[in-house]
Amino acid sequence: MKKRLSMLFSVLMILSTLASCASDSKESSKNASEAGTSSAATSDVSATPTADEPGWKSNTDPVTFDWYINFSWYKPAESTTMISKYLKEKTGVSINFIVPAGNEKEKLNTMIAGGSLPDMVTISATEDSIRQIIEADLVYSLNDLADEYDPYFYEVADKEVLDWYAQPDGKTYGYNNSYAVSSDYKEKPETIETQQTFLVRKDMYEALGKPDMRTPEGFLKALEDAKAMYPEVNGQPLIPFALHEFSDTGNYSLDDFLQNFLAISKVDADNKLIDRREDPEYLTWLKTLRTANEKGLISSDIFIDKRAQIDEKVAQGRYFAMLYQKSDVVSGQAARNLEDPNSVYIAVDGMFNSNLDQPKLNGTSITGWTQSLITKNCENPDRAIQLFTYWISDEGQRDLYLGKEGESWDMVDGKEVMKPELKELLVNDRDEHDKIVGMDPLWMLRIDTKIHQWKPEKADYLKQMDDWTIGKSINYAAFDNIAPPTDSEQGIVDTKIKQAWGLALPKLILAESEEEFDSLFQDFVKTKTDLGYDKLMEYEQAKYEENLKKLPAQE
Amino acid sequence: MNWVKVRRKLIDQKYLLLMVIPGIIWMLIFNYTPMYGIIIAFKDYKITKPISEAEWVGLKHVIEFFKDERFFLILKNTLGISFLKLIIGFPLPILFAIMLNEVKHNRFKKVVQTISYLPHFLSWVVLGGIMITWLSESGLLNELLLSMGLIKEAIPFIAKSEYFWGVVIVSDIWKELGWNAIIYLAAISGIDQSMYEAATVDGAGRLRKIWNITLPSIAGTITILLILAVGNMMNSNFDQIFVLKNTLNADASDVIDIFVYRMGIQSGRFSFATAAGLFKSLTAVVLLVSTNTIVKKINNTSLF
Numbered sequence: 001m002k003k004r005l006s007m008l009f010s011v012l013m014i015l016s017t018l019a020s021c022a023s024d025s026k027e028s029s030k031n032a033s034e035a036g037t038s039s040a041a042t043s044d045v046s047a048t049p050t051a052d053e054p055g056w057k058s059n060t061d062p063v064t065f066d067w068y069i070n071f072s073w074y075k076p077a078e079s080t081t082m083i084s085k086y087l088k089e090k091t092g093v094s095i096n097f098i099v100p101a102g103n104e105k106e107k108l109n110t111m112i113a114g115g116s117l118p119d120m121v122t123i124s125a126t127e128d129s130i131r132q133i134i135e136a137d138l139v140y141s142l143n144d145l146a147d148e149y150d151p152y153f154y155e156v157a158d159k160e161v162l163d164w165y166a167q168p169d170g171k172t173y174g175y176n177n178s179y180a181v182s183s184d185y186k187e188k189p190e191t192i193e194t195q196q197t198f199l200v201r202k203d204m205y206e207a208l209g210k211p212d213m214r215t216p217e218g219f220l221k222a223l224e225d226a227k228a229m230y231p232e233v234n235g236q237p238l239i240p241f242a243l244h245e246f247s248d249t250g251n252y253s254l255d256d257f258l259q260n261f262l263a264i265s266k267v268d269a270d271n272k273l274i275d276r277r278e279d280p281e282y283l284t285w286l287k288t289l290r291t292a293n294e295k296g297l298i299s300s301d302i303f304i305d306k307r308a309q310i311d312e313k314v315a316q317g318r319y320f321a322m323l324y325q326k327s328d329v330v331s332g333q334a335a336r337n338l339e340d341p342n343s344v345y346i347a348v349d350g351m352f353n354s355n356l357d358q359p360k361l362n363g364t365s366i367t368g369w370t371q372s373l374i375t376k377n378c379e380n381p382d383r384a385i386q387l388f389t390y391w392i393s394d395e396g397q398r399d400l401y402l403g404k405e406g407e408s409w410d411m412v413d414g415k416e417v418m419k420p421e422l423k424e425l426l427v428n429d430r431d432e433h434d435k436i437v438g439m440d441p442l443w444m445l446r447i448d449t450k451i452h453q454w455k456p457e458k459a460d461y462l463k464q465m466d467d468w469t470i471g472k473s474i475n476y477a478a479f480d481n482i483a484p485p486t487d488s489e490q491g492i493v494d495t496k497i498k499q500a501w502g503l504a505l506p507k508l509i510l511a512e513s514e515e516e517f518d519s520l521f522q523d524f525v526k527t528k529t530d531l532g533y534d535k536l537m538e539y540e541q542a543k544y545e546e547n548l549k550k551l552p553a554q555e
Numbered sequence: 556m557n558w559v560k561v562r563r564k565l566i567d568q569k570y571l572l573l574m575v576i577p578g579i580i581w582m583l584i585f586n587y588t589p590m591y592g593i594i595i596a597f598k599d600y601k602i603t604k605p606i607s608e609a610e611w612v613g614l615k616h617v618i619e620f621f622k623d624e625r626f627f628l629i630l631k632n633t634l635g636i637s638f639l640k641l642i643i644g645f646p647l648p649i650l651f652a653i654m655l656n657e658v659k660h661n662r663f664k665k666v667v668q669t670i671s672y673l674p675h676f677l678s679w680v681v682l683g684g685i686m687i688t689w690l691s692e693s694g695l696l697n698e699l700l701l702s703m704g705l706i707k708e709a710i711p712f713i714a715k716s717e718y719f720w721g722v723v724i725v726s727d728i729w730k731e732l733g734w735n736a737i738i739y740l741a742a743i744s745g746i747d748q749s750m751y752e753a754a755t756v757d758g759a760g761r762l763r764k765i766w767n768i769t770l771p772s773i774a775g776t777i778t779i780l781l782i783l784a785v786g787n788m789m790n791s792n793f794d795q796i797f798v799l800k801n802t803l804n805a806d807a808s809d810v811i812d813i814f815v816y817r818m819g820i821q822s823g824r825f826s827f828a829t830a831a832g833l834f835k836s837l838t839a840v841v842l843l844v845s846t847n848t849i850v851k852k853i854n855n856t857s858l859f
Contacts, residue, residue, distance in 0.1 A: 103820060105820060105821065105823070106820055109602050109820075109823065112602050112603055113602040113603075128823070132601070132602070132603050133603065135603065136601075136603030136604065138603065236693060237693055246801065246802040246803075247802070248802070248817065248821070299692070300691075300692055300711040300714040300803070301691065301692070303714055303801060303802060303803045304687065304691070304713065304714055304801045304803065486822055486823050486824075487601065487823060487824060492822075492824070495822050496624075499817075502802060502805075503802065503805055503806070505802075506802050506803050510803075527624075
C-alpha cells in the first residue's frame with residue numbers, strides 16, 4: 001500500500017511538472033511566431049506623399065500587421081475570407097488578429113507593462129487604458145503619421161472626430177468606429193441607432209390584450225397577469241421580468257438605460273450635472289420593482305444569471321418582459337422564430353415617466369464604440385496609417401463591408417447589391433457567412449452611418465425592434481468620456497461609489513417595505529457623499545463643459 | 556561535521572541532488588523573482604512606467620487598505636470561512652481515513668475511495684456552474700427538499716448572504732474529503748501491524764485499537780497538516796468563491812482574495828492591491844509561525 005501510494009505521488013508530481021512545461025513551451029512558441037509574423041517587407045519611402053492621392057496606392061508590397069482586439073469574445077477574421085483576400089490583393093495588407101483568451105484588462109495591462117503591444121490595438125472608446133497608453137507615449141499620433149506619410153488621411157477622416165479626440169497637445173492618437181457626427185443626426189436620421197429597448201414576448205403580450213405597460217400600475221398588472229396566465233414555459237416557471245446581468249457596479253438596465261427610458265435629463269436647468277439616481281421618477285420605478293418583488297414577480301435568477309444563462313432563457317422564451325439591448329437578443333430571437341414566429345420578442349412602449357414622455361435613448365454618438373491606435377512597436381507606421389486612410393475612405397468602407405465587386409456583390413442600377421446566395425447565407429447562417437465572406441469581423445474602423453446604405457433588409461422580427469427605436473435616440477456625446485482616470489483621486493472615488501451602488505441596488509429591490517427602501521437609499525446617498533461625491537462631480541462638470549466647447553453647437 | 560564528510564555525502568547523493576535542481580530553479584523563477592514586485596506596495600506604480608521609476612510613498616496604500624470601508628467585512632469573511640473550514644473540514648478526512656481503513660472488504664473500500672476523491676478532479680469553474688443550477692430556486696436540491704416535505708418553499712441558497720458560508724464550506728468539504736484522506740491512509744498503512752496483533756492478544760477491541768494505536772501513530776502527520784492548514788487560513792479558496800459569488804451574497808462572499816482581484820485586475824489599482832495581498836501573506840506567516848511554536852511546546856512535533 002505504502003509503495004503504491006508513493007508511486008502514485010511521484011507520478012502525479014511528474015505529471016504536474018510536465019504539464020507546466022508544456023504550457024510554458026506553448027506560450028513561448030506562440031510569442032516567437034507572433035514576433036516572426038510582423039512585417040516581412042520594409043517599405044519604400046522614397047515616393048513623396050501628396051494630399052491628392054491616397055498613400056496606399058503607392059505601395060502595395062505584402063505586409064502583415066498584428067492587431068490586438070481588446071474583447072475576449074471577438075472571433076477574428078480569417079485570412080481565407082473573400083474580404084481578407086481582397087484587402088491583401090488590393091493593398092498588400094494582411095492582418096493577424098490577437099484576441100485575449102481570458103480577462104481583457106489582464107492581457108492589455110500585461111502588454112502595456114511588458115512593452116509588448118502589437119502593431120495596432122483596438123480598445124473600447126471609453127476605456128481608461130487609451131489615456132494611459134497615450135500618456136506613456138506608446139502610440140503614434142495620427143497627425144504625425146499623416147503629415148509624414150499620408151496627407152490624404154485628412155481628406156477622408158472626419159474633422160469632427162479628430163477634434164473630439166484631440167489630446168491636450170492638439171493631436172489625435174486614435175480613430176474610432178460606429179460613430180455619428182452631428183450632421184448625421186440632421187441628414188441621415190435613419191442611420192442613427194440605439195440598442196435600448198423594452199421587449200415583451202409577442203404571443204403572451206397579445207393574449208393579455210396588449211396591456212399598457214408605460215405606467216407603474218399597468219406594468220405591475222401586466223406582469224401579474226402574465227404570471228397567472230402562463231405560470232410555466234415548457235415545464236419551467238415563467239420569469240415575468242428580466243434585466244441585464246447584475247455586476248459589481250450595478251445593473252446596466254437599471255442605471256443609464258431606465259433613466260433614459262424615463263427621459264430624465266442629465267443636467268439641471270443651470271446646465272449642471274445631476275445624479276439621475278435621485279430623480280423622483282426613477283425612484284418611483286425602482287419602488288415599483290420592489291413592489292413587484294413583494295408580489296413574487298421578480299425571480300432571484302435575474303440577480304444571479306450571467307450573460308450565458310440569460311441568452312439561454314431568451315432562446316427558451318422564459319421571460320415575459322425585459323429591459324434589454326436589442327442587439328443582445330439576436331441569436332435568441334432566431335431560436336424563438338424557428339420554434340414559433342409568434343413567440344418572438346417585440347419592442348413596445350414600457351416603463352415611461354409619469355408624463356408619458358417618449359424615451360430619450362442613447363443614440364450613436366461621436367464617441368463611437370471602439371478606438372484603434374497605432375503603437376510605437378509598429379515597424380511600418382507608414383503602411384499602418386495608409387491602411388487607416390484606406391479603410392476610413394468611402395472606397396475602403398465599401399470594400400471591407402461588401403468585398404470585391406463581381407465576387408460578393410454586383411452593381412445593379414447604380415446600387416450595390418449582394419449576391420443573393422450570400423445574402424441568404426447572411427440571414428440564415430451568420431457563422432458560415434463570416435467564414436466565407438468575413439464581413440462581420442471587420443468592424444475596427446467601420447462607420448455605420450456610411451455602410452447603412454448597403455445593409456441587407458433584416459428579418460421581420462429584428463426589424464420590428466429597429467423600427468420602434470426610430471426617432472427615440474438622443475445625442476449624448478457631451479456626456480461621453482467625462483469619467484476621471486481610474487487611478488486618480490476622483491477615479492478611486494468614482495469606483496468606490498459605483499461599487500457601493502452595485503451593493504445597494506439589489507438590496508433596494510429586495511427591500512421588504514417602502515420604509516426599508518427609503519432608509520437603504522438614504523444610506524447610499526450618505527455613503528456617496530462621505531466618499532467624496534462632490535469632488536467627482538466637480539471633475540465631471542469641468543470635463544462636460546470642455547466637451548461642450550469641442551462639439552459643434554447642437555440645435 | 557567536517558568538510559570531507561560533507562563532500563562525501565554530497566557525492567553519494569549526487570543523483571538525488573540533481574533531481575532537486577529543477578525544483579529549485581522553478582522556485583527561484585516563479586516564487587522568488589516575482590517577490591521583487593512586492594515593492595510596488597510601497598510605491599505609486601503605474602503600468603506604463605517601470606517599477607524602478609515609480610515614486611516611493613511608504614505605507615500609504617497599507618493604511619488606505621486598513622481604512623477601507625470594507626476592510627473589516629472582508630477580514631471577517633476570510634477568517635470566518637477559513638476557520639469554519641478548518642474546524643469542520645480538518646477532522647473529517649481523518650475520520651474518513653480511519654473508517655476506510657477499518658473496512659475489510661477490499662473491493663468496497665476501493666470503490667468508496669475512488670468515488671470520494673473524484674470531485675477533487677473537477678475544476679471549480681465547472682463544479683461551480685453545476686452548483687449554481689442545483690442550488691437555484693427551481694434547482695435539484697430545492698425540488699428534493701420540497702418533495703420530501705422538509706421545507707415549505709424553495710430556498711435561494713446562493714442568492715442570500717446567510718447561506719453563503721454554509722454553501723462554500725459544505726461544498727469544499729465534499730469536494731476535498733477523499734483527496735485529503737489519502738495522506739492519512741498512507742500514514743495509517745505505515746503502522747506496524749504487529750502492534751495491532753499484540754493489542755488483539757491483549758483483548759483490545761476495535762475502538763480501543765483506533766484510539767491507542769492508529770491515532771497516536773498518525774499524530775505526527777496530523778500535526779504537520781494542521782500547521783499547514785492554519786498557515787493557509789488567509790487563503791480562502793479563490794476559484795470557489797469567485798465562481799459562487801454574486802451581488803446578492805456579496806456581504807458574505809467578499810474575501811481578501813476577491814478584494815485584491817477586484818482592486819488590482821479590475822480597477823487597475825496595482826499598488827493598493829499589492830499592499831492588501833502583502834497584508835494577507837504577512838498575517839499568514841504570523842499564523843504559521845505561532846501555530847508551529849504552540850504545537851512544538853505541546854507535543855514536540857513541528858514543521859521547522
